[in-house]
Amino acid sequence: MNGKFHSIAIDGPAGAGKSTMARRVAKELGYQYVDTGAIYRTVGYHMWMMGIGPRDADGIRRLIDDVNVQIEYAHDGVQHMILNGHDVTDEIRTAQMAIYASGVSAQPVVREFLLDMQRELARQHNVVMDGRDIGTVVLPDADVKIFLTASDTVRARRRFLELQEKGEKTSFEQVLSDLRQRDKQDSTRAIAPLRCAHDAVTLDTSEQTVEESVAAMLAIIREKLG
Ligand code: DC
Numbered sequence: 001m002n003g004k005f006h007s008i009a010i011d012g013p014a015g016a017g018k019s020t021m022a023r024r025v026a027k028e029l030g031y032q033y034v035d036t037g038a039i040y041r042t043v044g045y046h047m048w049m050m051g052i053g054p055r056d057a058d059g060i061r062r063l064i065d066d067v068n069v070q071i072e073y074a075h076d077g078v079q080h081m082i083l084n085g086h087d088v089t090d091e092i093r094t095a096q097m098a099i100y101a102s103g104v105s106a107q108p109v110v111r112e113f114l115l116d117m118q119r120e121l122a123r124q125h126n127v128v129m130d131g132r133d134i135g136t137v138v139l140p141d142a143d144v145k146i147f148l149t150a151s152d153t154v155r156a157r158r159r160f161l162e163l164q165e166k167g168e169k170t171s172f173e174q175v176l177s178d179l180r181q182r183d184k185q186d187s188t189r190a191i192a193p194l195r196c197a198h199d200a201v202t203l204d205t206s207e208q209t210v211e212e213s214v215a216a217m218l219a220i221i222r223e224k225l226g
Pocket of ligand 1: 014015037040041098102105106131133134182186
């Protein structure tokens with residue numbers, strides 16, 4: 001338990017369906033949905049705009065204090081990311097920003113910078129929070145931890161369709177190769193790597209529809225919360 005509010009931690013690799021499912025689960029429970037990947041993407045976007053590479057540790061350290069990230073929720077519950085007063089919700093959803101987010105998120109200075117912000121959200125609301133290190137680092141005392149996974153080809157297919165829908169020109173092979181690179185980077189970094197918490201329940205969504213995954217997650221949560 002995390003004080004007087006409940007927290008549900010959803011972790012897993014890119015494209016496992018975390019945001020789709022976590023958003024649905026949050027709505028069902030009446031909890032606040034927090035997409036932490038969007039926060040890292042926002043920091044990545046700032047670095048990109050300032051001409052700093054995703055692995056430029058010195059540049060990132062130099063600029064991190066200029067970054068002001070705020071989260072605002074629209075009336076329909078959509079999480080808007082505000083970077084230094086500008087809404088960058090749409091701009092951060094590109095394949096390039098995914099690579100940037102993965103790069104900057106490996107920098108200790110960035111993780112430290114964002115840790116309090118994420119914990120504060122859980123101190124003030126019932127949350128369903130998704131990311132890579134929520135159950136292991138951000139909210140180690142979360143009431144429920146779920147590790148969502150799926151085969152890399154299924155995950156790449158989902159991501160490819162998503163990007164195609166948004167009109168981004170890319171190929172399935174490119175998406176699969178980016179995803180494998182991101183999996184490797186996210187799970188081998190020295191600080192807060194992607195891994196399943198020892199007390200998390202693993203759910204493989206490869207063969208499931210969104211409805212089936214959401215139902216399975218709600219069953220796990222309701223059983224744990226009693
Ligand atoms: O969930 P996403 O694809 O939007 O996340 C983008 C990147 O941000 C991901 O590749 C790794 C990083 N990330 C992280 O390191 N820790 C989190 N809690 C969430 C995302």
